[in-house]
Amino acid sequence: MQSAVAVRQATLDAIDEVKRSLEGIEAARSQLASRPSSLAGRGLDGVFTRYLDHGSKQLTWLRGALGSATALAGVASEVGDSGMELGILQMTGPRLQAAMFGTLLLATWVDFLQLADALLRDCPMCGSEKLFADLHRVQGKLTPTLADLSSGDAERIEAAATAMPVLMGELTHEFDTIRWGARSAMEVGGKVVVAAQVMELLALISTLNMSLPRPPPAAPATLGVGLVMSSGGVMAGSRLVVSAEWVEMMRRLVQAGVISLPAVSAAVRIHGGQVMMAQANQDLPEGVREALGDSPEVRGMKVTGKAGAGMADAPKHHVMPQEHREWFERRGFKGDMDIDQFCVRLEQSHHEAIHGGGNWKLGRTWPGAWNRMIMDALLKAEKRAGQMLTRNTILRIVAENMRFYAVPMKFTKGRSR
Structure with a gap:
């Protein structure tokens, strides 16, 4: 059993990392909200304001989840009993998981807002009505998962987190469909040079994309990729790039029962670009097993929910x-x-x-x-x-x-x- 002090520090480190990501996302969202419309009167104002507001609404519960987790970690540090301290630290888990994956979805939503802003300003051939409908469709995909993550219900949070790789695959497809549709519209309008310039811009707009190597031009855009990034060394594998500190932090939290292994597996799949790998009950990716120590216990774990763990009806x-x-x-x-x-x-x-x-x-x-x-x-x-x-x-x-x-x-x- 790990020391409660080490687990508490890992919990606080994880909370701080999500807070830093959230601050960066909010700065980008606020910058978009403050930008005036282009000379053509196109921008993220008017009817598009509701999409900026959708992002700001998520900040309320995300900050609340992080504040609650921080408060519980503080209580744990004062209780004076190592077993109870670990028990209280485990109570931070659902809140931390909700904040981690909620922040990732908010980052992704800001990526879409950045994309919409660029198209409204620089792609006159892209119709505002179609872009409005595109954002409405994407928002509809995000809403159920955000509702589960913000519910405070540990089982709904766990289910939403483990299903996230499939959702991120759908969102990546949506992002690229909009992006390449814009290029086609500009090329049809004879704006080939402008189209190339805008596509280059859209490859860079993700507020968090700077943490990963640039993908080749034909590769799908990587959405919201900053969740697992921090300073220091990296562990690189097959499209898997996460910080060494993050690996150690997750190992501690998983072994202490603060965060679930399926949730960590989902996070690594997403940030490794393996967004379509979340079929039920499959073996965990090799990179996840190695990152968590590749112990017999980890090798024997599957991506499974509470029913698979035999605890669905436990009172x-x-x-x-x-x-x-x-x-x-x-x-x-x-x-x-x-x-x-x-x-x-x-x-x-x-x-x-x-x-x-x-x-x-x-x-x-x-x-x-x-x-x-x-x-x-x-x-x-x-x-x-x-x-x-x-x-x-x-x-x-x-x-x-x-x-x-x-x-x-x-x-x-x-x-x-």
Whole structure:
């Protein structure tokens, strides 16, 4: 087991990297929004403003997800119990994954906005109505995945992340269709030299494209490619270029259970240009296995969802009893730290054993006996202290009892009553 300190640092590094990408994307979007129309009155204003607004709306939930993940990492650093610290760091995972892939989609959307702006200004043969319809179609492809990523639901976020390579393949096709359609329109209009100049411009407009080697002219454009880029050395393979620091950061986060291996696999496929490789249950790409250490555990993993992992129907149990919600709220369990965040899944066999005999230790814990036991422990501790327990003290007491009763500190979000 990795040290909680190393995992926390990897989590913070990942958050900072996404923040930097988001800042660059927002700067590019703001620059587009501030540009006046061309002399011909064509630009990203008027009816096109709604597409700029679509990008700005994504910033709200992306910043919220990153802020929430940062706050949880701060709580984890103060709890004073390594097991509970790792458990809380794992709670940052869905938020971090949502922000990572949401930022990638926002970068891609800005690429389309850059493309539209260039065509409106420099391609008079390209009709505004057709370009408006093209952006509407692309927005329709983005919207369902953005809704899943912004939902806060770990299962929807995971499904959206692992399906992203196929979506990015579709978006790449859309980008190139619009780009080459513009060239054809200009050539038909006798603007061959202008067409060549504009195509060269469109190969460079991606706000994040500078991090990758330039593709040959006939290659598809690479969209939103800045997510995994950072300074330092690179690991290069078959069209795979990611920073050495990113590889180590992802290894730590995957091994600690903060980010899922299928999500990392999807990210590497996208950034390696392998956007059409996400068939269900296929082996992970060699580059992913090597980057994560190529251990037997990694070699045995497939790209699979929660159903493939056998946990689709596993019930969730609150480790802090719901009937005492107000008691916990008065002691700091609100917002990102409310008791609904601290649920655990038990496999079906464990659940059956609990309700039908089976393992005596498990049978003592769920549901009623655990509730009585944990509240008894907390109330006695508070009485001894002579004052209201702090949130961190409560977390340490809960962690001690979870270890004693062999309840895994792998938290998932549950539903409130």
